[in-house]
Amino acid sequence: MRTLALRGGGRVAVVDAEWSDAFGVVTRGRVQLELRDGEPGPVLGRDAGFWLRGTGVRALRNPGRRTARVRIVTPTAARRPTHPNANHPMIEDDMNSMNDTGVVAGPASGQTSRRTHRLRGLAGAGLVATLAAMAATTLAAALAQAAGVDFEVPDGGESIPLSGFAVVTGFFSVVGSVVAVALLRWSARPAARFVWTAVSLTAISFIPPLLSGANTATIAALLGLHLVAATVMIPTLARSLHTRTD
Structure with a gap:
């Protein structure tokens, strides 16, 4: 589980390999789903939940000025890296310690x-x-x-x-x-x-x-x-x- 913070106008891309089976819940502000065909998706308010896998969402965007927060829940297996030493105890401990981390996204210059x-x-x-x-x-x-x-x-x-x-x-x-x-x-x-x-x-x-x-x-x-x-x-x-x- 992790918390995604989107500053006003911020945007973060949804990468399938990193967001597999992810379920999001808006805990603050508003979040707009950006679809893969270029069309703007729905704007979700507080307490709205959504799945990312198979929905055609390519990015999350904050259409407002205030920071929005999304709680992202993903299975532990989906977050484990495909590294040759992924079964090493130290790497497993590092991955487990990443639960409930905060990620901040601001508006990219482009x-x-x-x-x-x-x-x-x-x-x-x-x-x-x-x-x-x-x-x-x-x-x-x-x-x-x-x-x-x-x-x-x-x-x-x-x-x-x-x-x-x-x-x-x-x-x-x-x-x-x-x-x-x-x-x-x-x-x-x-x-x-x-x-x-x-x-x-x-x-x-x-x-x-x-x-x-x-x-x-x-x-x-x-x-x-x-x-x-x-x-x-x-x-x-x-x-x-x-x-x-x-």
């Missing part, structure tokens, strides 16, 4: 570098998508004005300027990009959760125009502009998240 690269790549994709969404909504608003939509909101008594559409779109697009980065960092299924979150927030954003008291044409145009921004941002960030977790 793993940290890859994670930083993914985060920077996603942030870059978010910036490009934000600029595209700002341009698309501003152009759509200009076309709507040309078609006769006044964009006048009764509370303010003035028409919304084109620059206002660009600023609001840019602000909420940046918020969406931050949400995507956070999910990439801490979620086991960032793409799916981002789509669900973004669609929900888009639906909520329909409420202010509907309650604004503006005329029907203005309300319809405002709802359409929200959809334009969402159509640009959501697929772009979701695709980037999916690509960077493969």
Whole structure:
């Protein structure tokens, strides 16, 4: 029996020869199982147990910031070395004394570098998508004005300027990009959760125009502009998240 301590962002590979018939129990924090096909596995919480043999798990990873601990139980026979002198009394004593040892794993430099690269790549994709969404909504608003939509909101008594559409779109697009980065960092299924979150927030954003008291044409145009921004941002960030977790 041994205790594995995984620092925040830490990762330790599962080697079949060393982890044969091993059973793990999470005693502190959260541990994510990294599958052999490259897909992120489930995130296990405290007191969750799992077998390693035959499960296709290639590594254990700590998705959080605090140190996670896993108690690993393996048969004594599986831990004995295949050394020519393995039957020597001194070697047997050494192996028996290894019970309940502590192993500490921290984030490897390569793993940290890859994670930083993914985060920077996603942030870059978010910036490009934000600029595209700002341009698309501003152009759509200009076309709507040309078609006769006044964009006048009764509370303010003035028409919304084109620059206002660009600023609001840019602000909420940046918020969406931050949400995507956070999910990439801490979620086991960032793409799916981002789509669900973004669609929900888009639906909520329909409420202010509907309650604004503006005329029907203005309300319809405002709802359409929200959809334009969402159509640009959501697929772009979701695709980037999916690509960077493969």
